[in-house]
Amino acid sequence: MPRLRLEQLEFASYLAYTPRPQDAAGRFAKDFTLTMKDGKAAGTPPTSIPTQIADHLRNEWASLVIFKPFLDPTTVLVPVPRSSIRGKGDLWVPEQIAKELVRVGLGRRVAPLLVRTETIPKAARSVASERPTASDHYRTMAVQRDLGEVAKITLVDDVVTTGGTCLGSANRLVEEYPDAPIRAFAVVRTQSIPATFQRLNDPVAGTITLQQNGWCLRRP
Numbered sequence: 001m002p003r004l005r006l007e008q009l010e011f012a013s014y015l016a017y018t019p020r021p022q023d024a025a026g027r028f029a030k031d032f033t034l035t036m037k038d039g040k041a042a043g044t045p046p047t048s049i050p051t052q053i054a055d056h057l058r059n060e061w062a063s064l065v066i067f068k069p070f071l072d073p074t075t076v077l078v079p080v081p082r083s084s085i086r087g088k089g090d091l092w093v094p095e096q097i098a099k100e101l102v103r104v105g106l107g108r109r110v111a112p113l114l115v116r117t118e119t120i121p122k123a124a125r126s127v128a129s130e131r132p133t134a135s136d137h138y139r140t141m142a143v144q145r146d147l148g149e150v151a152k153i154t155l156v157d158d159v160v161t162t163g164g165t166c167l168g169s170a171n172r173l174v175e176e177y178p179d180a181p182i183r184a185f186a187v188v189r190t191q192s193i194p195a196t197f198q199r200l201n202d203p204v205a206g207t208i209t210l211q212q213n214g215w216c217l218r219r220p
Contacts (some may be wrong), residue, residue, distance in 0.1 A: 002135050004171045012070045012205040013189035018197040029200040033188050039091045053187050054100035066205040070185045071106040076150050080157040080169050081116040098156040117142050133214045137168025143176045153182045160186035163208030163218040
């Protein structure tokens with residue numbers, strides 16, 4: 001197991017959902033999240049979820065003080081890689097989200113600095129004990145540098161569960177950009193215990209920490 005240099009990562013998320021909803025609010029949040037992950041449009045007229053999210057963030061920005069360290073016009077946004085090696089034309093929701101954030105002024109530019117070199121199981125389709133660890137993600141990624149300036153980095157993902165993908169990604173980036181602060185932003189965070197879910201719109205900022213057993217602990 002490779003040793004990870006970065007053992008804790010600041011993260012923020014805008015929305016929340018639970019995979020096992022117990023009420024109408026929970027079912028709506030799950031449907032919304034699945035629509036986003038499938039790359040489908042919603043609403044009237046139909047609009048992509050990344051576009052809707054970016055517009056809502058821009059409109060609510062004055063009240064979202066906790067997001068200011070993560071998203072601003074000086075930060076380079078790096079989409080988190082898919083779990084599989086990307087093919088031409090494949091859906092890559094984190095990249096769509098990052099592009100929309102830049103459109104509304106919440107990022108300097110999108111830089112696809114990370115690529116997957118080996119396919120690994122999807123966390124959402126794996127039982128908890130078999131989900132890829134941060135080390136697994138680190139081992140199966142590579143950095144492709146670009147010529148642009150990189151002063152601050154925010155990793156962008158659609159859904160964060162334990163945070164292993166984000167922490168593995170951050171550890172790859174810190175090797176190439178040791179002087180750049182690295183944080184992570186996910187549109188949605190998973191709340192695995194249904195009773196902890198309260199509402200879809202639930203902005204938080206917290207940490208993803210590597211534990212001694214190799215698994216990540218996300219708080220909140």
